[in-house]
Amino acid sequence: MRRFVLPVVLSSFTLCSAAVLAKPAAVVFSSDFEKSALTPWRQLGECQLSSEQPRTGQQALRCAAGTSSLFSRDALSELGLLEFWVLPETEFTSYRIQVLVAERNAVDANWSPVAVIEHHGGSAGYQAHRISVDDPGRKFLRLDIEANQGFVQLDDVQVERILLATALHKNEQRIISGILDKLRRDQNIELQSESFRTLGSNYAAQLEVQRQYLEYANALHSGISLVLASSERNKMSNPMAYATFRNIISDTRRVSSKIQQARLNSMIKPFGDLVTATLNVVSAGTYAAFAEPFKSFLAASFDRSNYQNAGLSRADRKFAEEHGLKIYQDAERFLTELERELQQVSQLDSELATIQRNIELFRRDLEKQLRDTLLHANIASSKENISRVLSKDEKVRQSISSAVAGNISLKAGSYLNDGNNTELIRFVLKTSELLEAMQSYRDGFNQITAAMLTYYERFERSIAPEQNPFTEKADRDAWxxxxxxxxDYLKQSRESFNKAYL
Structure with missing residues (x-):
């Protein structure tokens, strides 16, 4: 059973036109709690349909705090990749969801645990979860849901057809079991040799799976659409993008002395240049260092003792006296509105950084796995051989794949011919260990894609028209x-992502 503890996901990302396009997987089970409502499920506990906060459509399934269970009513034609979305009631709500499968959908059936998902709070909004459920003998699905400090909502549950990589993995398990069984029963070299050839072929097939995952991970860094979307999103949290702020700066300069104007220019410089209309990237730290000092500066600038001694014209002094309070109030309101916007952008940036770190770790670990795969087949893990595995030329890839397959079957055969069963079993088990390790990378990539789906969801919601935080029409229009x-950029990026990875 695999365990997935979710990080505190806040919310932003840089990707996505993938170099490798994956064929869309067929959906073998789907439940969006709309027309079919709860028909596909039997349930225990306090879950009911809710029209509040569905992810898509008009309804979602809300499960009260405590423990609930959902059982698929009918046998699935086949199992594969399970995807579903969960909404915690608040950022303090935690949940634990266990995924199980069985041959029957009765409560007392022999339910086999597949994975446990744990979320310890810290974020709100829908989160995607993707789990490989690939036991071919168990066709019924069960979700045990435990919610604390609030309800959770499920929406858009689906199972996609088993992936080729997973099918290969199951085939490898059968081959290895068969080899060990034959060793216990007899020493038929001819039969064993055929098994070794099959083992070598399946072992070499892992190179293609590793290559694809590495290409996917590399492509996640290279897209431009989401970079543009993130750039536009950041501009929305820059005060210089809004007329209210520019007017406040202009009015403050009008009543300030030369030295005060110089100080004001220094304060707003991190945000960009008003003259050239250049906007810089804004961070939460930049805003925190600016907001309160700016309000203090503003209050001082429009204080009578200041503008009376600033060498201003009579008209400017009158302007300061009549409009100073309103300008300060406008600034305070605007900065409060802007702070909300900046919080969303900072959350998106934080999530982006987390996802990028996870992708980098995934790439690094998978590259090590690839080197170990080659070394086990007596092939040097040199840059040249790594390049051959990752080559765009299929003939080059096939050449090294054939060498790996041949070396695996040859080495196993040599142990058998020498009668060295101890080393043979050790070699077969090591081969099995390397094959089994690929499951962790399948799970890891599922978690990366789930994090990306969650990110897209939150990014999209943060720029919905109803999220516009500003009061003044000019500011609302600019936002x-x-x-x-x-x-537009986000739509392009999401479509590319879905086409490439889902």
């Missing part, structure tokens, strides 16, 4: 203009 561009 919406950037949001429209971000939506």
């Amino acid at each position: 919406e203009n950037h949001a429209k561009k971000a939506r």
Whole structure:
């Protein structure tokens, strides 16, 4: 059974036109809690349909705090990749979901645990979960849901057809079991040799799976659409993008002395240049260092003792006296509105950084696994051989794959011919260990894609028209203009991601 403890996901990402396009998987089970409602499920516990906060459509399934269980009513035609979305009631809500499978859908059936998903709070909003459920003998699905400090909602549950890599993995398990069984029963060299050839072929097939995952991971770094979307999103949290802030700066300069104007220019410089209309990337730290000092500066600038001694014209002094309070109040309101926007952007940036770190770890570990795969087959893990595995030329890849397959079967055969069963069993078990290790990378990539789906969901919701935080029409229009561009870029990126990886 695999355990997945979710990090605190806040929310942003840089990807996505993939170099490798995956064929869309066929959906063998789907439950969106709309027309079919709860028909596909039997349940225990307090779960009911809710029209509040569905991820898509009009309804989702809300499970109260405590323990509930869902059982697929009918046998699935086949198992594969399970995907579903979960919404915690608040950021303090935690949940634990155990995925199980069985040959029957009765409560007392022999339910086999597949994976446990744990979320310890810290974030709100829908989160995607993707789990490989690939036991061919068990066709019924069960979800045990435990929620604490609030309800959880499920939506858009589906199972996609088993992936080729998973099918190969199951075939490898049968081959290895067969080899060990034959060793116990007899020493028929001819039969064993055929098994070794099959083992070598399946072992070499892992190179293609590793290559694909490495290409996927590399492609996640290279897309441009989401970079543009993130850029537009960041501009939406920059005060210089809004007329209210620019007007406040202009009015403050009007009543400030030369030295005060120099200080003001220094304060707003991190945000960009008003003259050239250049906007810089804004971080939460930049804003925190700016907001309170700026309000203090503003209050001081419009204080009577200041503008009376600043060498201003009579008209400017009158302007300061009549409009100072309103300008300060406008600034305070605007900065409060902007802070909400910046919080969302900072959360997106934090999630982006987390996903990028996870991708980098995934790539690094998988590259090591690839080197170990080659070494076990007596092939040097040199840059040249790694390049051959990752080559765009299928003939080059086939050449090294054939060498790996041949070496595995040859080495196993040599142990058998020498009558060295101890080393043979050790070699077969090591081969099995390397094959089994690929499951962790399948799970790891599922978690990366789930994090990306969650990220897209939150990014999209953060730029929905109803999220516009501003009061003044000019500011609202500026926000919406950037949001429209971000939506277009995000749509392109999401479509590329779905086409490439799902």
